[in-house]
Amino acid sequence: MEIEKILQSQRDFFKTQQTKSLAFRKMYLEKLKSLIISNENMLYEAINKDFGKSEFDTFTTELSFILNDINYYIKNLKTLSKPKKVSTNLVNQLGNSKIYADPLGCILVIGAWNYPYQLSLSPIIAAMAAGNCCILKPSEIASNTMKAMVSIINENFPPEYLYGYEGGIDETTALLTLKFDKIFFTGSTKVGKIVYKAAAEHLTPVTLELGGKSPAIVTQHANLEMAAKRIVWGKFLNAGQTCVAPDYLLVEETIQEQFLEMLRKYIKQFKYEVDSEQYTRIINQRNFQRLIRLINKEKIYSGGHFDEEKLYIEPTILNSIDWNDEIMQEEIFGPLLPIINFQNYNAALNAIIELEKPLAAYLFTNDSEEKENFTRKLSFGGGCINDTIMHLSNDHLPFGGVGNSGIGNYHGKYGFEAFSHQKAVLEKATWGEPDIKYPPYSEKKLSWIKKLL
Ligand code: NAD
Numbered sequence: 265m266e267i268e269k270i271l272q273s274q275r276d277f278f279k280t281q282q283t284k285s286l287a288f289r290k291m292y293l294e295k296l297k298s299l300i301i302s303n304e305n306m307l308y309e310a311i312n313k314d315f316g317k318s319e320f321d322t323f324t325t326e327l328s329f330i331l332n333d334i335n336y337y338i339k340n341l342k343t344l345s346k347p348k349k350v351s352t353n354l355v356n357q358l359g360n361s362k363i364y365a366d367p368l369g370c371i372l373v374i375g376a377w378n379y380p381y382q383l384s385l386s387p388i389i390a391a392m393a394a395g396n397c398c399i400l401k402p403s404e405i406a407s408n409t410m411k412a413m414v415s416i417i418n419e420n421f422p423p424e425y426l427y428g429y430e431g432g433i434d435e436t437t438a439l440l441t442l443k444f445d446k447i448f449f450t451g452s453t454k455v456g457k458i459v460y461k462a463a464a465e466h467l468t469p470v471t472l473e474l475g476g477k478s479p480a481i482v483t484q485h486a487n488l489e490m491a492a493k494r495i496v497w498g499k500f501l502n503a504g505q506t507c508v509a510p511d512y513l514l515v516e517e518t519i520q521e522q523f524l525e526m527l528r529k530y531i532k533q534f535k536y537e538v539d540s541e542q543y544t545r546i547i548n549q550r551n552f553q554r555l556i557r558l559i560n561k562e563k564i565y566s567g568g569h570f571d572e573e574k575l576y577i578e579p580t581i582l583n584s585i586d587w588n589d590e591i592m593q594e595e596i597f598g599p600l601l602p603i604i605n606f607q608n609y610n611a612a613l614n615a616i617i618e619l620e621k622p623l624a625a626y627l628f629t630n631d632s633e634e635k636e637n638f639t640r641k642l643s644f645g646g647g648c649i650n651d652t653i654m655h656l657s658n659d660h661l662p663f664g665g666v667g668n669s670g671i672g673n674y675h676g677k678y679g680f681e682a683f684s685h686q687k688a689v690l691e692k693a694t695w696g697e698p699d700i701k702y703p704p705y706s707e708k709k710l711s712w713i714k715k716l717l
Pocket of ligand 1 (some may be wrong): 402432451452454
């Protein structure tokens with residue numbers, strides 16, 4: 265069946281109203297959960313084939329997220345979808361006002377390859393919970409995980425409700441010409457713009473989960489041991505191929521030597537070695553070559569080794585980096601950590617403000633004024649004080665970018681809202697209507713209206 269026909273069948277199915285029943289949504293969320301559990305080993309094998317990701321990392325950063333999402337929505341489905349009563353203003357008295365979370369219809373989810381399961385299935389789960397039909401187009405770059413997800417979906421779900429579609433740029437370009445009720449895209453800012461333009465043709469709303477250069481700042485008031493440990497973990501997890509990984513570090517000059525030593529110590533302690541099971545490979549030759557070119561040998565503080573055949577790049581710290589260096593011109597998306605020194609904290613913040621708004625930002629300090637300036641002055645999608653990445657594991661927080669790093673957000677109730685229309689309904693009583701809003705108008709009516717409004 266062609267994809268256009270699938271989409272038409274989803275439109276027809278949505279109109280039957282079946283996806284709106286809570287029992288229907290719950291049944292299919294439970295089904296997806298049991299499929300993920302029963303296919304766990306197949307999912308581990310596929311991602312390991314794609315880029316050597318370990319079972320530990322896949323469980324903690326992918327499958328546990330998805331299972332938590334499903335559990336969250338099953339538990340909160342009734343509350344989330346219940347019409348919300350709000351107050352009714354004076355002129356509408358003898359009425360009541362409610363907001364209905366209305367499913368949007370047919371959703372297209374386009375995934376990225378770096379956390380292929382989480383970034384494809386988390387939005388799908390939120391869209392299912394909100395009562396929609398969906399087509400998932402995972403990233404073709406992680407081809408084994410794409411095939412694994414598509415086969416799980418297409419062998420177990422009716423295509424008129426949920427369908428997995430394999431494809432690369434050509435297929436996605438064709439998909440984008442069709443009219444969806446929402447497009448949820450995760451990927452680069454460059455492709456995000458293509459998606460946004462295509463969506464505009466049909467006035468389709470979008471959520472764009474994009475990337476950018478996320479800074480981490482370490483001041484002299486930080487707990488340096490803790491900062492080093494958490495930065496090394498957040499940066500080299502998935503070999504730096506994480507959208508919210510600290511892209512570069514700004515380190516206060518007075519602590520620089522001591523801090524670099526600590527970073528080196530944790531890199532060694534975490535054993536990110538060439539044949540290590542806990543260290544992920546670079547996804548493909550293209551990205552490997554791009555990253556190798558960014559290593560300026562003269563600025564290597566530690567690391568710098570690589571193995572082309574194994575697509576391995578050692579965690580590499582580059583010191584004395586300047587804002588004009590090549591590595592500072594694009595999102596790194598790999599295990600290279602450039603360090604820029606600063607003398608004045610506010611000047612460092614101002615330097616970040618001059619750049620595109622990042623997806624994440626991190627500050628390491630115990631000084632309350634520094635914390636206050638960071639949260640108030642800097643615009644970024646989300647972030648942490650004294651940690652990296654962990655903000656997105658709290659599903660009470662919205663996850664998304666701002667400016668160049670994205671539009672909209674999801675996770676928890678925000679995911680449900682991303683796939684719902686907030687439908688406003690005012691219900692009026694059919695008795696007790698004062699006459700003053702109706703023609704013929706008079707001075708007296710106007711003076712009453714002025715008092716009332
Ligand atoms: P990408 O933009 O190259 O690809 C994403 C998706 O778009 C894929 O499914 C791909 O098939 C499709 N695509 C690629 N080129 C296209 C084109 N010309 N027309 C239509 N569709 C096209 O991104 P990627 O390499 O998969 O992921 C890396 C980027 O994604 C990084 O910038 C990273 O920061 C960002 N990212 C963001 C998040 C987030 O949650 N905000 C998460 C992961 C990755």
